[in-house]
Amino acid sequence: MAFRANHRVLLACGLLCAATLASVEMGGPSAAEQPQASPSGPVAATASFPVASDARLAGDAKQTRFILDLDRKVEFRAFPLADPYRVVVDLPQVNFQLAAGIGSASRGLVKAFRYGLVMPGGSRIVFDLTGPAKIANSYVLDAANGQPPRLVLEFEEIDRTAFVQSLAPQDRPELKPTIADAHAAIDAPATTAASDARPLIVIDPGHGGIDNGTQSGSEMEKNLVLAFGLALRDRIEKSGKYRVVMTRTDDTFIPLNDRVKVARTQSAALFVSIHADALPRREGDAQGATIYTLSDKASDAEAERLAETENKADAIGGVNLTDEPTEVADILIDLAQRETKTFSNRFAHLLMTEMKTSVRMHKNPLKSAGFRVLKAPDVPSVLVELGYVSNKGDLEHLVSENWRSKTVGSMAQAIDTYFAKRLATVGPAK
Secondary structure, eight states: OHHHHHHHHHHHHHHHHOOOOOOOOOOOOOOOOOOOOOOOOSSTTGGGSOEEEEEEEEEOSSEEEEEEEESSOOOOEEEEETTTTEEEEEEEOOEEOOOTTTTOSOBTTEEEEEEEEEETTEEEEEEEESSOEEEEEEEEEOOBTTBOOEEEEEEEEOOHHHHHHTTOOOOOTTTHHHHHHHHHHHHHHHHHTTTOOSOEEEEEEOOBTTBOOSEETTEEHHHHHHHHHHHHHHHHHHHSSOEEEESOSSSOOOOHHHHHHHHHHTTOSEEEEEEEEOOOGGGOOOOSEEEEEEOSSOSSHHHHHHHHHHTTHHHHHTOOOOOOOOHHHHHHHHHHHHHHHHHHHHHHHHHHHHHTTTSOEEEEEEEEEOOGGGOOTTSOEEEEEEEETTSHHHHHHHTOHHHHHHHHHHHHHHHHHHHHHHHHHHOSOO
16 A cells, blocks of 8 residues: 555665664584374374473472473473573474473472473473573483483573573574474465455464463463454455465464564555453453554553563563664654554554444453554554453353354454545555
8 A cells, every 4th residue: 555655665774774683592412303103182283293291390499300201202402591591492393291280380490381382393391490590411311111201401500600601692403494484484475465456464363382371271362362363364354355364373382573574574454463361360350352552651551561461472482583673773663653553543443343332342442552563663553352361251252152253243344444444545555
């Protein structure tokens, strides 16, 4: 559309001024992988993936050991990260069949650990440390004496200076082909759809993989919003008026910056991020859907809390992959972003108008905060919190197919209204 041409000029200048902050990482030893059959799991074709059946910690605040039981030996790479202190272990895709709650308890040098898929073909374990520690040893044991193969990591306490000195950057070649393949898949549709004049909508189901999002019992936000996002995609595509791209279609971790990149590389006309909130018990109860737009200053304390929580997703995944622009680029991007904010706010109001006819809304349904996922300077963007998994009534709605169908219908109608007005206002694309 016409306004995008001006944005591209400004952003081209901005990109010349931008500097990329690379992730800092250090490699660890690895062991050879041996093929063996494994049970099926929730991810398609899990029979070919190694199975993790148990995990545990042992030791004290000086030395702590982590043990992961597997059905076969695997290759891995372990490295530390600072601020906060963490250790990351990258593995081939693993079918984690661990008991609920594993990783939440503190032991020795480890406050907690989490695990999950970070990309197709790759899993990750992230350890939150109590302070600076080094990977004193890491290895995979062969099956022996009735015990399965085991991945073992041994942590030792060190001082801050020694920890920082251990953070010299190292290449991780075993992951780069997977990442490159993922980006190639993202970029490919932009070429094949270049002659398709229909507006492109990006649907972004939040969280995924190692990042579960909020949780109530067995219901996890990442699964609820994925089901909703897929239903919304199907409804929008059925009309034939739009092209749709999903940031994820399965239980995969996608860094926040890559979610924005999907929208920008595809020249999207609209970006809709789908989430479900949870209010800490000490803050009482809340209910209903909320629609967020981008703002440097949060509209209220709850919006600020939520933005801070969502913006930590990359830290949960283990590596913060953001590109930090310089001050000059910030100014140029802000100029391009002003018009985008106007369209984002317009869509948010239309969305609220449609949703309130069929969906319970929050008492303050329109809010704003500094969500990183909404920061594409040339793509109108909103983040929709469908409800609170911490509220019994909202959770019943979130798992209801009937509620999902009604809500998807109201959002699809808002999209139709938005583009009807937008095309009439902007005129033909240049």
